[in-house]
Amino acid sequence: MKPILEIQNIGKRFTIGHEQGPYLSFRDKITDLFKASKSKKENFWALDDVSFDVQPGEAVGIIGRNGAGKSTLLKVLSKITPPTRGRIISRGRMASLLEVGTGFHQELTGRENIFLNGSILGMRKKEIVSKFDEIVDFSGVEQFLDTPLKHYSSGMQLRLAFAVAAFLEPEILIIDEVLAVGDAEFQKKCMGKMNEVNKAEGRTILLVSHDMAAITNICSRAILLEKGNIKMQGSASDVVQQYLLQASKYTSSGIISAENxxxxxxxxxxxxxxxxxxxxxxxxxxxxxxxxxxxxxxxxxxxxxxxxxxxxxxxxxxxxxxxxxxxxxxxxxxxxxxxxxxxxxxxxxxxxxxxxxxxxxxxxxxxxxxxxxxxxxxxxxxxxxxxxxxxGKIHNINQHGFFFVRNEWSAVN
Amino acid sequence: METASKREYVIGPDNTSFFNWKELWDYRELFYFFTWRDVKVKYKQTALGLIWVFLQPVFMVLIFTFSLRMVLNYESSLPYPVFVFSGLVLWNFFSAGVNNAGNSMVSQSNIIKKIYFPRLVIPLSAVISAGFDMLIALLIFIITLFFFQVPVNLSVVYYWPAAILITLIASVGAGCWLSALMVKYRDFRYVIPFLLQALLFLTPIIYPITPRTSIWVTYVMAMNPMFAAIWFFRTPMMFDTTPNTLLLVSVISGVLLFLIGTGYFKRTERYFADLA
Structure with missing residues (x-):
């Protein structure tokens, strides 16, 4: 079977001007003309020669420290920003969820936002109509459906946003760190939904997260990025363990670095x-x-x-x-x-x-x-x-769980 | 996007210089939702709601009538309020369309940084939502024609759709161009109102072109798509002779504006998410 995603030698370069913000102004351009030395520019490869394949139905986790290139990789995969080098071959309908509630408008009602957000995520109006009741049910905000979003609590907005996203039916789903928000119960519900999407419906998932437990629970395979390169790939539990051990190389000293x-x-x-x-x-x-x-x-x-x-x-x-x-x-x-x-x-x-x-x-x-x-x-x-x-008997973490509890035993009557 | 399913596609650094029309068509519903949102949000929190659409052009006509009539040497078959209104119907569409579209990419940068869709959807829907106001203004204008009992040459009323089309092409061209420029240079936030103000007075909207106007001045004025749009719009009511070359210059300027504007947009759109 052909891979559903082929990532071939992807590189992404950003030019960092040290004297300017992310956007330019004419004033800068004009003052540059009169400057003897042009403001110093530096090339920075956020991704450098990254290649891997994803098979249909696989759930792949992408991990790494802040600035390793995880989010850039997802942005390139979801066509938000073009790669500087390399190419990606995709063989399925893709939907990306880099943020929950993209395009939510505070003045519109919950009902209106379901349609707007669903449409931005790439759902057909027909599709949204047919899943509307399920979406409302999953979100648990049916009482406030005709209330403008600005009167919702942040938790309610999040639930609504997630509910819309949960009913996306792409062949490839790209998710960035969205599980980091929301209350524990709702997170659990979302994790369950993701497992269902992947295991029962056979959809392909690419997940970036700092939550190692989420990676090992959902993903079968993981990729460790470091400074724009693939450092390691393999089974999710191996890669996570390796990542944590490697991270600890910096941290067993106890001195806190600015990273992470x-x-x-x-x-x-x-x-x-x-x-x-x-x-x-x-x-x-x-x-x-x-x-x-x-x-x-x-x-x-x-x-x-x-x-x-x-x-x-x-x-x-x-x-x-x-x-x-x-x-x-x-x-x-x-x-x-x-x-x-x-x-x-x-x-x-x-x-x-x-x-x-x-x-x-x-x-x-x-x-x-x-x-x-x-x-x-x-x-x-x-x-x-x-x-x-x-x-002389010592508990073993692979066999007995995480903790020991002091206990006394005696026979009663 | 069901149609996109099972289709293999490639993401690479190369850039094509043409719009992917099929993809734009696939995203037609998003285009509808963006337009619908802009219209809805605009009138949602205002107490008078849709009445504003009526009041805006009516007030503008009143202001120009009372302030300029005394100064201007106005001589025409058309009553001055009708003359001004006939210019403002399309001018307001152009002005609002360019303004909305020009600001649209930056004001929606949070969306373009998080999800992919053909970027052209954003300025296009901004222009079309301004067209909604124009249709209502047009309705009031027709009522005004009855009120002033202006004779209309119905055999040339097909000039109206032509005028609207030119306005649309010009606003899309200028709107796309400015929105792409604004992503790169935020200065254009201040340039747009200034540009529109200047153009309002450089186009024969609130004053007519008279035989006394220098031919060179008229040629300069004609290098502006709104010159032809407004001329065409007035044709069924005014029985002036048509200066063909002037109109041709104006229409060509509109088509050029459209091609350059959308072309620049296409050339830069892939990097919007990096810059915005």
Whole structure:
């Protein structure tokens, strides 16, 4: 069978002018004429010689750090921007979902927006009419169908947008990171729908996500991009594991780099360390034994000229990208007031009931209104084998799950 | 797009210089929805709604009648308000069409960065939604003709569709050109109103061409598609002799504007998403 998509030696070059914005103005052109040296321009290859095939019915995940070229690849595939080199042969009707609710208009009603958005996504009017009831049902906003969109909550808008997209019936579906939004229940519903589209209906899916669990759940194959090149491809779980381990190469030091970070950066993380305390003495470690008193020590820098109340979240993932737990002072209701400059914060855990494996940490901080700093893969640590129950028997992560729980057994009556 | 199914296509860096008409036809429903949205949104939140379509040309006619009649040496068989109105029906279409279309690519950059469709759909639908207002203005104009009891030569009423066609071609050409330029140079945001204002006074809309007007001045005026459009539109009401060469110059300028405008648009459209 011929591949449904053949990507052959795709390259995309952007020219970065260092002295100008993304668009030009006549004034710049005119002042350039009088300048002795032309403003310096630099070529940047967002994609460089990328080739791969996709078979009909496959679900392929595309992963990589920020700036690896994932979104550019999707934009080239969906014809939004042309490649500078190479070519793509496509043998099926393609629909791309780089954003939910593209073209939604705030003044129009929900009903009107379903038609507008469906049409922008490439659905025929006939198709939208025939699926209209299902779309409304999936979105769960039937009461507000004739209300202008501007009166919808952001969650409702998202549901409506997703509902329209869920009923697209292309042969190839291209999705960028759209699962990152919405409440957990709705995300689950969307994941279910995507699995159904791929497995039951046999449609081809290309998915870009930072959510490694979504990649391993939906995709059979994954492609790891790095600096515009394919670094690795293979089964989704292998590639995800490799990516996380490789990412940890940068991160086991605990120093936070600017990569994989976003937010306003008014307050930002500079360092994270894991420590184990024995007799009130702290020991910084990268690998710890299961159980025992441990904690995270996080250093932040407040660039604001005043004190700021800060919420910090530390999320721990396993090596398949499953989110295991989050330590968050919003939930313990212990907001921390940070003064201007550097400050270190400590989060002490009574127990770390993780089974031996590698783990990865994401960081997030906010004042409760805006996100200051989000860092993906900020830190990696290892949990060593240790004889928790002092029986010589040690739990195994492939067999027993993720955690150990202290337990006592006795026969009753 | 069912038709596109099973068809193999290639995405590459090469660029063809012609529009893919078949693809444009495949996207005709999107074109309809964009036009429908523009019309709907325009009148949705206004208290008077559609009445504005009536009021806009009527006010313009009143203003020009009272302010210019005293100054101008107007002598014609046509009552001055009817004369002005006959010019404004198409001028307002052209002006709104060029303005909407010129701004359309930048104002919808969020859509063009996220999804593919033939980009021409955007400025085209912007022009057509302005045509909706024109049809209503035309209706009021016909009522005005009855009101002033203007004799109309019905045997040449086919000049009207010709006039509308020239206006359409000119607005699409200018609109596409300006919208593509604006993606690249934001300065055109300020150029468009200035250009339209200048053109309003350079076209014989609110004043007639008299035998006293210098022939050179008239030739310069004729290098403007709206000159012919408005002349054709007035033909059934005014029994002036037609200066054929002037009209030819004007029609050619309209066709050139269309070809250059859409050509420039086609040449640059693939990079809109990178620039917008």
């Amino acid at each position: 970070a976003s937010g306003t950066k008014a307050v930002k993380f500079t360092e994270i360390k894991l420590f184990q305390s024995e007799n009130a003495e702290k020991r910084y470690v990268n690998s710890i034994a299961t159980s025992g008193n441990v904690g995270f020590e996080v250093t932040l820098e407040n660039d604001l000229p005043h004190h700021v109340k800060t919420y910090i979240a530390i999320t721990v993932f396993d090596n398949r990208g499953n989110k295991l737990f989050t330590l968050d002072n919003l939930y313990t209701n212990q907001p921390l007031t940070l003064h201007t400059g550097r400050q270190t914060v400590v989060c002490v855990l009574q127990d770390l009931p993780l089974l031996p494996s590698h783990y990865f940490v994401n960081l997030w901080c906010s004042d409760g209104y805006e996100t200051f700093h989000t860092v993906e893969n900020a830190f990696k640590f290892e949990v060593e084998k240790s004889d928790v129950f002092q029986t």
